[in-house]
Every structure is written in structure tokens, then in C-alpha cells.
């Protein structure tokens with residue numbers, strides 16, 4: 001038996017969610033965020049489909065991720081959000097760096113001049129996230145200085161929200177006002193088109209006026225709202241990932257039998273306990289001990305006892321007809337029942353982003369609807 005879980009990646013659901021993004025953002029350009037192996041969904045498979053759907057641009061965190069996409073045959077423009085490198089790959093593989101400090105701008109400009117090849121860059125400003133981005137008092141002057149550097153072309157201006165739930169009087173509202181004000185002062189000085197973008201999934205889903213020239217969603221492409229289940233339903237997003245495994249074996253325990261490390265669960269009746277070939281090493285967090293459900297034969301079965309490194313137990317006493325090798329759903333639907341990443345996240349004390357990246361990155365992925373070769 002294969003250890004851990006299988007993640008089914010439904011690329012048609014991805015296309016559906018992209019259409020939701022396009023509709024909600026008034027058909028603005030979409031910069032699709034595929035960092036962290038497309039939030040655990042597999043960056044190559046996901047990017048292949050997004051490219052076929054005519055995406056404007058992809059965004060990754062680090063250069064290495066962009067190179068993986070290029071060697072997998074992805075041709076779309078790729079924005080590299082966070083990396084600080086010497087810049088050579090950006091020219092060789094046609095990547096777009098995000099510039100968030102003046103030093104990097106100088107280095108990129110020198111490299112571009114040396115190669116006699118102008119380089120498109122996007123400049124990032126910090127409007128309140130407190131992470132990366134130009135944030136001096138003279139941010140306008142800093143950007144104008146970059147614009148005058150040899151062989152650099154400011155093709156984009158961006159910022160990032162710190163709120164994952166967007167509201168007009170939240171921090172995000174203030175960030176947006178700052179960003180728009182900067183844009184209005186900057187554009188007449190630059191006298192050219194610059195693609196301005198700030199909208200993450202939360203901003204797209206809130207139908208805020210943060211769309212500007214392009215939107216930059218991640219999570220919602222994978223079928224979830226950062227704001228939880230409510231908005232998720234309104235927007236009609238479809239989860240792209242389904243995670244499943246099979247029952248390794250079933251034990252029959254007498255009443256009063258402790259289950260798993262520390263005996264944190266003790267059977268209160270004669271019980272059927274299914275042992276599953278998945279554990280925290282497979283991304284099924286230990287915080288889910290005695291604290292989550294899985295689906296078997298369309299019924300919820302509670303996880304009992306501690307989640308181990310390679311094994312997890314579930315009480316299947318009430319699952320009629322249950323047998324070894326039955327399919328077990330950790331994330332996704334079966335019969336009429338569904339386990340969402342929101343649910344698992346709440347149980348594990350985390351967010352849907354982390355549930356998707358941890359389960360997805362450690363599961364064996366199967367793409368539904370993939371073009372040949374991916």
C-alpha cells in the first residue's frame with residue numbers, strides 16, 4: 001500500500017474558479033499566484049491549465065519555483081514575488097522580478113546594462129503589511145530613482161494587503177487609499193502605462209474597488225475564500241483538491257480499550273476502529289487528534305486518539321458495511337457529505353492555506369483534466 005494520501009486535483013474546478021475571478025473583477029488581467037507548489041496543488045499541472053485558459057501572468061515566491069515551471073514548458077510571464085538573487089536567471093528565463101529595495105534595483109540595472117537587454121520589473125511598496133516593499137518617507141522619489149536607472153523598465157507597481165478579510169474601514173481600506181494616492185502621484189511623473197495591482201482573493205471576493213489594473217488571487221483559484229465558508233458559498237467556488245486514502249485495517253475493541261499514544265481516547269462501547277495509513281508526516285496534523293472527522297461510505301467517522309507519525313485511527317462503529325480497503329476522504333466530498341479545508345483548519349487551529357499546502361504537498365497527486373505530459 002502506498003503510504004499517506006492521494007490528492008485528486010480537479011483542473012476543471014480550477015477553470016471554474018478562474019472564471020469566478022474574471023467575473024468578479026470585471027475581466028481585469030489575472031496574475032495567478034502559484035507559489036508553494038500552487039498552494040499544494042502542483043504548480044506545473046495548475047499552471048499548465050491556467051496558461052491554456054489565457055492567464056496574463058503567474059506569480060511564484062522564489063526563483064527556483066519559476067525555473068521548475070520553465071523547465072516544465074510554461075511560457076507565460078512569471079512574476080517572482082520575494083526572491084533576492086543576482087539576477088541572471090531573470091534574463092535567461094524571462095522572469096519578472098519584484099523590486100522591494102533600492103540595492104536590488106541597482107544590481108538588476110547593472111546586469112541589464114551589461115547584457116544590453118532592458119528588464120521589466122514590478123516595484124513593490126509597503127502600504128501597511130509590514131513585510132516587504134519600499135516604505136520610506138520618500139517612496140515616490142525612490143520609485144522615480146528606479147525609473148531613471150539604466151535598462152530597467154517599471155512595468156508594474158504593487159502592494160499587498162495584511163487583512164485576509166477585506167472591509168472598507170479595515171487596515172486594508174487604509175492600505176488601498178495609500179496605494180491609490182501613490183499611483184495618482186506617480187503615473188503623471190512616469191508618463192507611461194504601469195500595471196498597478198494589489199487585490200488578493202479577499203479583495204476580489206469583497207467586490208471592493210481594489211481591482212485597479214489587474215488582480216492577484218491565490219486561494220480562491222483553489223476553491224476557498226480566505227474569509228471562511230460564508231463568502232465561499234456566495235461566490236460559488238469549487239474546491240480543487242480532494243484528499244483520500246484507504247483503510248489499512250480494522251480492529252474490534254472491547255469497551256474500555258485505550259487507542260493510540262497516551263490513551264487519550266478510551267472506547268466507551270465495543271468499537272470498530274479503522275487504522276489509516278496517514279499521519280502527521282503526511283501533513284495530517286497532530287492537532288487533529290480526537291478532533292476531526294473523515295468520510296467513509298458517505299458517513300462521518302471521528303478521528304480517535306492521537307494522530308501518529310504514519311497512522312491515524314477513526315471510529316467506524318457506525319459506518320454500516322465498513323471493510324478494509326474502503327476509501328477514506330480526509331478533505332472533499334463523498335456521498336452527500338463534505339469536509340472542507342475550512343473545517344479541518346478550524347479543528348487544527350490554523351487556516352485553510354496551511355491545510356491545503358501541508359496535505360497537498362505530501363500527497364501523491366492525480367490531475368483530472370490535465371493536458372498530456374503533465
Ligand SMILES: *Cc1c(COP(=O)(O)O)cnc(C)c1O
Pocket residue numbers: 033035081160199200201202216217218219220226
Ligand atoms: C500569497 C500572495 C497573494 C495571494 O493571496 P491570496 O490570499 O491567496 O489570494 C497575492 N500577493 C502576494 C504578494 C502574496 O504573497
